[in-house]
Amino acid sequence: xxxxxxxxxxxxxxxxxxxxxxxxxxxxxxxxxxxxxxxxxxxxxxxxxxxxxxxxxxxxxxxxxxxxxxxxxxxxxxxxxxxxxxxxxxxxxxxxxxxxxxxxxxxxxx
Amino acid sequence: xxxxxxxxxxxxxxxxxxxxxxxxxxxxxxxxxxxxxxxxxxxxxxxxxxxxxxxxxxxxxxxxxxxxxxxxxxxxxxxxxxxxxxxxxxxxxxxxxxxxxxxxxxxxxxx
Numbered sequence: 001x002x003x004x005x006x007x008x009x010x011x012x013x014x015x016x017x018x019x020x021x022x023x024x025x026x027x028x029x030x031x032x033x034x035x036x037x038x039x040x041x042x043x044x045x046x047x048x049x050x051x052x053x054x055x056x057x058x059x060x061x062x063x064x065x066x067x068x069x070x071x072x073x074x075x076x077x078x079x080x081x082x083x084x085x086x087x088x089x090x091x092x093x094x095x096x097x098x099x100x101x102x103x104x105x106x107x108x109x110x
Numbered sequence: 111x112x113x114x115x116x117x118x119x120x121x122x123x124x125x126x127x128x129x130x131x132x133x134x135x136x137x138x139x140x141x142x143x144x145x146x147x148x149x150x151x152x153x154x155x156x157x158x159x160x161x162x163x164x165x166x167x168x169x170x171x172x173x174x175x176x177x178x179x180x181x182x183x184x185x186x187x188x189x190x191x192x193x194x195x196x197x198x199x200x201x202x203x204x205x206x207x208x209x210x211x212x213x214x215x216x217x218x219x220x221x
Contacts (some may be wrong), residue, residue, distance in 0.1 A: 004152070031208060042116075042200055042212035043153075090151055096141070096160070096207040097168070100152035 004089040004101030019076040021104040023089030116213035134199030141204040163217035
């Protein structure tokens with residue numbers, strides 16, 4: 001079953017701008033992960049945030065997690081054309097399975 | 111090079127035919143997974159294996175079968191019982207049961 005839901009479904013921004021996307025989920029989790037998928041390719045792991053963490057950074061990526069609201073956000077700063085991709089959140093509970101949302105498609109315009 | 115490979119890149123299935131998708135990894139990961147992705151949707155788990163000679167059904171296992179005879183290999187068979195097999199199939203592996211590393215995918219089309 002798909003637990004995560006990303007918002008918005010699609011996002012178009014100018015190069016250099018920031019991109020923010022959100023993920024909401026329904027049940028308690030151990031961790032939440034963000035993955036990137038370029039068109040027609042496999043997914044690439046970006047960042048993992050645990051349920052006891054509130055914020056995490058990795059390069060130009062910033063992830064927040066609010067377990068009280070069951071939501072997470074992914075911020076990409078100073079976007080580049082190479083950031084054009086679909087971004088998925090995935091939640092993990094106790095059974096080691098990942099539940100993926102439908103993704104946010106990000107287009108970065110030159 | 112360490113990584114996870116899937117073959118073929120494109121696969122065509124005729125009515126009533128079983129087809130097998132290959133997934134191989136040389137990352138020495140214990141856990142392996144198969145997902146199905148339909149257009150505009152997220153990934154849905156078909157089967158997963160946490161250790162050799164053991165595997166469990168995921169959320170959409172009907173019409174699919176797997177085997178895990180070797181640590182490096184986790185082939186997926188799409189049987190004739192799967193009435194809507196057209197999709198993008200992704201294999202993944204994990205060393206810690208958390209972060210997953212994905213292969214490049216196989217696109218299955220029905221003739």
